Amino acid sequence: MKVIFKNLLKAIGIMCYFIILNFAYTRMNLDRLINDIEVFSGIFLVLGLVFLERAYKNDDGKIAISGIELLCLSMHSLSINHVITFYKYDFRLYLLTSSYIFAIYYVLKSIVIYTKEKRKYLKDLSDISEIVKEEPIKKEAKKRRKNNKIEKVTKKEKTEKQEIKEKKNDKPKEETKKNDKEKTKNTKNKKKSKKEVVNND
Numbered sequence: 496m497k498v499i500f501k502n503l504l505k506a507i508g509i510m511c512y513f514i515i516l517n518f519a520y521t522r523m524n525l526d527r528l529i530n531d532i533e534v535f536s537g538i539f540l541v542l543g544l545v546f547l548e549r550a551y552k553n554d555d556g557k558i559a560i561s562g563i564e565l566l567c568l569s570m571h572s573l574s575i576n577h578v579i580t581f582y583k584y585d586f587r588l589y590l591l592t593s594s595y596i597f598a599i600y601y602v603l604k605s606i607v608i609y610t611k612e613k614r615k616y617l618k619d620l621s622d623i624s625e626i627v628k629e630e631p632i633k634k635e636a637k638k639r640r641k642n643n644k645i646e647k648v649t650k651k652e653k654t655e656k657q658e659i660k661e662k663k664n665d666k667p668k669e670e671t672k673k674n675d676k677e678k679t680k681n682t683k684n685k686k687k688s689k690k691e692v693v694n695n696d
Contacts, residue, residue: 499605506601509568513594517587529576539569
């Protein structure tokens with residue numbers, strides 16, 4: 496928006512410049528006015544060259560365009576007297592038409608800049624929407640990985656718990672086996688002792 500505002504200000508400034516020249520034509524002598532126009536064109540030429548040098552140093556296209564615009568304005572100002580004398584145009588009408596041409600140029604330029612910026616903004620928005628669409632998929636994948644890890648951990652814990660339970664269950668079985676063995680031994684011993692007693696009798 497700043498660039499558009501600057502271009503519109505430039506258009507207003509150039510229009511004011513041509514209106515001042517038009518106003519001076521009614522009040523001043525033509526020869527003196529032409530000298531003043533030449534001075535103004537020299538100033539515009541110097542400014543244009545300065546802008547071009549700055550653009551070359553900073554490698555900035557926007558400054559270069561504004562420099563070229565100033566050069567065109569200076570050339571136009573220098574050619575006013577020659578065009579009027581050669582083609583026999585009315586001075587005031589020529590200045591008005593030239594001011595309108597410059598104003599139309601800057602308005603068109605601001606429209607082009609505005610459309611470009613809007614397209615860029617819309618492109619950025621579309622990129623953001625694509626990124627937003629892609630993000631939940633990544634999150635889901637991360638969640639699945641986490642769930643898989645949790646499942647693996649739970650499976651490991653379950654297997655460990657089962658082993659501990661089995662060991663616990665095996666212990667009483669072993670104890671019962673030992674008790675059975677002891678019982679069988681005791682019964683055998685008792686039988687032996689009975690037989691010995693009978694034999695002694």
